[in-house]
Amino acid sequence: MKHLMSIAGLVAVMIVIILILPTPGSQSGAPSSENQSGGETPTAFIDVRVFDGHQVYDSASLIIQDGRVIDLGADIPIPDDADVIDGQGKTLIPGLIDSHVHAWGAARADALRFGVTTMLDMFTSPQLLSEARTQRESLAPTEQADLYSAGNLATVEGGHGTQFGLPVPTLNQPDEAERWVADRIDEGSDYIKIVIEDGSDWGRTMATLDAATVAALTDAAHAQELMAVAHVSDLEGAEIALQAGVDGLVHLFADQPIPADWLERAVEAGLFVVPTATVLAGAYGQSGANQLMQHPELSSRLSTGQKQSLTASFPGNDLRKARWSLVLDNLAALHEAGIKILAGSDAPNPSTAHGISMQHELKLLMTAGLSPIEALASATSVPANAFGLQHRGCLRPGCRADLVLLSGNPFANPEAFANIAGVWKNGHAVEITLEPQPAAVTSPPPENIEPRDLLTDTNRWMVSTDQFMGGNSVAEQTWDDQGLRIRGELRNGTAFPYAGSMWMTSDTPMQAANLTGYTEMTLQVSGQQARYRVMLFSGKQANSMPVMRDFSAEQMAEGVTLNLGELAGLDMSRLRAIGIFAADQSGAFEFIVEQARLDLEASE
Amino acid sequence: MNTLTSPGWQFLKCQWLNLVRQPAYTLPTLLFPVIFYAFFGLLMIPGLSLWLLCTYSTFGIMGAALFSFGVSIAVERGQGWLLLLRASPAPIAGLVIGKAAAAMLFALVIVVSISVLAGWFGGVRLETSQWAGLVMVQMIGTIPFCLLGLSLGLLLSPNAAPAVINIIYLPLAFLSGLWVPATQFPPFLQSLATWLPPYHLAELALNITGAKTSDWMVSVLILVIYTIIFAALTALGWKRLDGSRS
Known part of the structure; x- marks a missing residue:
C-alpha cells in the first residue's frame, strides 16, 4: 500500500509538472528571457501595413517570437514585454523566395541582406546540401538565407551544365534515369533539375538530353515523390518538358511567340514557370546593373562579389537586344493565360547578383503586366505553394518570422520594394555587416610606384x-x-x-x-x-x-x-x-x- | 485490493524497491540522459533545444527500457531467479508486465525531467497537449526497446548480455541521430539512420512537438514492424529458456 502511494504520488507529481510546463502563451516564469537559445522577448510591429502572402492588411499588428509569427491582426493584444516597432507608413512583407539561384560562397548571406530569406538553388555542389538542410530546419538566429537545392543537374555528357569545371554526373539514356535520380536523393537533392538545351537560341550547337530521357527522369523523380523542373530556352525544349510532365520550367523561352495551344496545355497540366527575366535581360542587352547600383538603399547592401557579378556582362548580349520585346511579350502571355509565375533571378550569372536581382525581377514582372501584389506573391506565397515549402512566404501565425520591412507602400508605389528598412530572419534583425575591409595578408603597396x-x-x-x-x-x-x-x-x-x-x-x-x-x-x-x-x-x-x-x-x-x-x-x-x-x-x-x-x- | 495482490503490481513494486533501496544501480539510467541534455542540448549546441529535447528524451527512454529490462532480466537469469520463477506458480506474464510498467515509469520521469530543463532553461514553448503527447509517445515508445532488451537478455548468456546491450545502446543512439541531428550526418549515415528504430521514435517526438514535419505513419509502421521482430526474438529466447540452460 505504501509503495502504491509513493508510485502514484510520483506519477501525480509528473502529471502536475507536465501541466505547468511553459506553453507558447506563457510570458513569465521563465528565468531565461535573456537566454539566447529561446524564450525570447517577442517583437511587435504595430500600426503597420502587412502583406501576409495573399492579402494586404492596411493597418495591423504582427507579433513574432522564437522565430515564428505568433499573431497577426488589426486588434490584437500586444504582450507587455514585447519590443515594439512602430510601422506607421511602412509595409511588412514575407521574406522573399528566389526560385532560381546557384548558391555557393557568400550567396546566402548576400541574398539575406536584400530580404531574400529562402533560395531555391538550381545547380550547386551537393556537398553544401547537408548543412543547408540542417540550417533551414532550425529557427536559430542566422545571417544566411535558407537553401533548398537540386544539387547536381541532369544533362548529357558535354551538355549545358558541364562547362563550369565542376564534375557533373551525366546520363545519356532513359534506362539510366532511375539510378541517376536515386543518386541525387542520396546526395540530398530536394528536387530534380533537367537541362534541355541544344544551344540553338544562343547561336551554337550543344549536346542535350533527348525527350525519352527527359520523360524517364521526370517519371523517376515523381516515383520518388520529388519534383522535376526543366531548364529550357526554346519552344522545342518547352514542348519536350511539357510532354514529359515536369512540374515547372526554370526559364522563360523567347525564341518565338508562345503558341496558344501550348499555353492551354501548360495551364491544364498545372505547369509553373520561373521566367528569370533578370538573367534574360542581361543576355538580351537590358542589364539593370547601373540602375540598381545607383539606388542609395540597395547599393549600401552590396558586397564586392555582388558588384562584380552585377556588372559582368554576357558576351554578345547587345546583339540580342532586338529580341528583348519578345521576352516581355511571352512573359505577359504566360501571365494572361493564368500560368503560375515564380520570381527567380538565376544569380550570380553575369548581370545578376544574389538578393538585389530580385528587385529587378519584381520590376520586370510588373512591366510584363503583373500587379504589385501579384509580383510579390510570385516571390512569396506562389513559390512556397509550388515547392511545398511550409511556413514560408507567408506572415500568418505559425509562419517563420522571415520578413522585410519596407518604407512606404509598394502596392501604391512599386518603387518602395527597394526601400528596405530592415530584414528579419528567424525573428532576428539581420545586421548589414558587409565583409570587413581586408586585413593585410597581402604585400604592402610598392613604395615608389612608377608607371x-x-x-x-x-x-x-x-x-x-x-x-x-x-x-x-x-x-x-x-x-x-x-x-x-x-x-x-x-x-x-x-x-x-x-x-x-x-x-x-x-x-x-x-x-x-x-x-x-x-x-x-x-x-x-x-x-x-x-x-x-x-x-x-x-x-x-x-x-x-x-x-x-x-x-x-x-x-x-x-x-x-x-x-x-x-x-x-x-x-x-x-x-x-x-x-x-x-x-x-x-x-x-x-x-x-x-x-x-x-x-x-x-x-x- | 485485487490490484495490489496481482503479480504485475508485485513485480513493479520490486522494481520500485530496487530503485529506492539501490539507487546506485538505477539512478544513472535516470540521470545520464538528463545531464547529457543539459550539457549538449542547452550548453553546447545552442538553438536546437526543441529538437534535442525530442532526441535526448528518446535516448533516455531507450536506456530505461534496455537496462531496467534487458540487463536486469539477464542478471536475474544468471542468478537462477527466472528459473525459480518458472518453477513457481507465479505467472510469468506478471514479471514482464511489472518490468514494462517500471520501464514506463522511468520513461515518464526521464522525459518530464528533460522537459523541465527544456521549458525553463531552453526556452522551449509547447502546448500542454504537445508536452503530454511527447511524454505519451516516449512512454509507449519504450515497448519495442523493452522487447529488444528482453530478447537480448534471454538469448545471450547472462554474463554477455549487459556488455552487449551497452555496446548496442550507445552506437544505436548516435547513429539514429539522438545526440547530433541526423541531418548533419554525411549522406550514407543519414540513409542508415532511417532504418533504425530510435530514429523513428525520435521522428514521432519531433512531429508531435512540431520540430519537424515528417510522415509519422511511416515511422509508426516501422516501429510496429520492429516490435513484431523483437517480440518474435523474445518468444524464441523464451522457448530456449528451458531447465537445461540458465
Whole structure:
C-alpha cells in the first residue's frame, strides 16, 4: 500500500509538472528571457501595413517570437514585454523566395541582406546540401538565407551544365534515369533539375538530353515523390518538358511567340514557370546593373562579389537586344493565360547578383503586366505553394518570422520594394555587416610606384584558355619586336569559349599583390579577332569572379584606357592577374599585344 | 485490493524497491540522459533545444527500457531467479508486465525531467497537449526497446548480455541521430539512420512537438514492424529458456 502511494504520488507529481510546463502563451516564469537559445522577448510591429502572402492588411499588428509569427491582426493584444516597432507608413512583407539561384560562397548571406530569406538553388555542389538542410530546419538566429537545392543537374555528357569545371554526373539514356535520380536523393537533392538545351537560341550547337530521357527522369523523380523542373530556352525544349510532365520550367523561352495551344496545355497540366527575366535581360542587352547600383538603399547592401557579378556582362548580349520585346511579350502571355509565375533571378550569372536581382525581377514582372501584389506573391506565397515549402512566404501565425520591412507602400508605389528598412530572419534583425575591409595578408603597396610596362615582364605572361573551365580552346604565345603574339583556336566546348594570355602580378601565378596606387591601365592590341575580353582577377579568393570588359577590334587597335578606380568589384590591393583574351567567335585567331601598361594618373 | 495482490503490481513494486533501496544501480539510467541534455542540448549546441529535447528524451527512454529490462532480466537469469520463477506458480506474464510498467515509469520521469530543463532553461514553448503527447509517445515508445532488451537478455548468456546491450545502446543512439541531428550526418549515415528504430521514435517526438514535419505513419509502421521482430526474438529466447540452460 505504501509503495502504491509513493508510485502514484510520483506519477501525480509528473502529471502536475507536465501541466505547468511553459506553453507558447506563457510570458513569465521563465528565468531565461535573456537566454539566447529561446524564450525570447517577442517583437511587435504595430500600426503597420502587412502583406501576409495573399492579402494586404492596411493597418495591423504582427507579433513574432522564437522565430515564428505568433499573431497577426488589426486588434490584437500586444504582450507587455514585447519590443515594439512602430510601422506607421511602412509595409511588412514575407521574406522573399528566389526560385532560381546557384548558391555557393557568400550567396546566402548576400541574398539575406536584400530580404531574400529562402533560395531555391538550381545547380550547386551537393556537398553544401547537408548543412543547408540542417540550417533551414532550425529557427536559430542566422545571417544566411535558407537553401533548398537540386544539387547536381541532369544533362548529357558535354551538355549545358558541364562547362563550369565542376564534375557533373551525366546520363545519356532513359534506362539510366532511375539510378541517376536515386543518386541525387542520396546526395540530398530536394528536387530534380533537367537541362534541355541544344544551344540553338544562343547561336551554337550543344549536346542535350533527348525527350525519352527527359520523360524517364521526370517519371523517376515523381516515383520518388520529388519534383522535376526543366531548364529550357526554346519552344522545342518547352514542348519536350511539357510532354514529359515536369512540374515547372526554370526559364522563360523567347525564341518565338508562345503558341496558344501550348499555353492551354501548360495551364491544364498545372505547369509553373520561373521566367528569370533578370538573367534574360542581361543576355538580351537590358542589364539593370547601373540602375540598381545607383539606388542609395540597395547599393549600401552590396558586397564586392555582388558588384562584380552585377556588372559582368554576357558576351554578345547587345546583339540580342532586338529580341528583348519578345521576352516581355511571352512573359505577359504566360501571365494572361493564368500560368503560375515564380520570381527567380538565376544569380550570380553575369548581370545578376544574389538578393538585389530580385528587385529587378519584381520590376520586370510588373512591366510584363503583373500587379504589385501579384509580383510579390510570385516571390512569396506562389513559390512556397509550388515547392511545398511550409511556413514560408507567408506572415500568418505559425509562419517563420522571415520578413522585410519596407518604407512606404509598394502596392501604391512599386518603387518602395527597394526601400528596405530592415530584414528579419528567424525573428532576428539581420545586421548589414558587409565583409570587413581586408586585413593585410597581402604585400604592402610598392613604395615608389612608377608607371609599369607589363610587356617587360616576359616570364610573367602565361597562356590561359577555357580549358580551365572544361573547354577545348587552345593558344600559344611568342615574343617578337611587335610585342606578345598569341595564336590559337577558339573551339566549342563551353558556353563562352576564350583563349589568350594573362599577366601575373606575382612570381607565383594567381598570388595576390598589392598594386594600389595605379589608377589606369592602357592596352593596345592588333589582330583579326572581332572582340576582345579583358579580365582582371582580384580579391581575397583566387577563384573570385574576375572583372570583365569587352572591347571591339577597332577600340583595341586604337588603344584602350581603363580607369581602375571606376571598375566596380576590382580590389587593387589584391590584384592577381590581368588577362587579354579572344572571345566569342569560334575559329582560329591571332593577335598581338603591343602595349600593356599600368599608370599613375599623375604621370601623364 | 485485487490490484495490489496481482503479480504485475508485485513485480513493479520490486522494481520500485530496487530503485529506492539501490539507487546506485538505477539512478544513472535516470540521470545520464538528463545531464547529457543539459550539457549538449542547452550548453553546447545552442538553438536546437526543441529538437534535442525530442532526441535526448528518446535516448533516455531507450536506456530505461534496455537496462531496467534487458540487463536486469539477464542478471536475474544468471542468478537462477527466472528459473525459480518458472518453477513457481507465479505467472510469468506478471514479471514482464511489472518490468514494462517500471520501464514506463522511468520513461515518464526521464522525459518530464528533460522537459523541465527544456521549458525553463531552453526556452522551449509547447502546448500542454504537445508536452503530454511527447511524454505519451516516449512512454509507449519504450515497448519495442523493452522487447529488444528482453530478447537480448534471454538469448545471450547472462554474463554477455549487459556488455552487449551497452555496446548496442550507445552506437544505436548516435547513429539514429539522438545526440547530433541526423541531418548533419554525411549522406550514407543519414540513409542508415532511417532504418533504425530510435530514429523513428525520435521522428514521432519531433512531429508531435512540431520540430519537424515528417510522415509519422511511416515511422509508426516501422516501429510496429520492429516490435513484431523483437517480440518474435523474445518468444524464441523464451522457448530456449528451458531447465537445461540458465
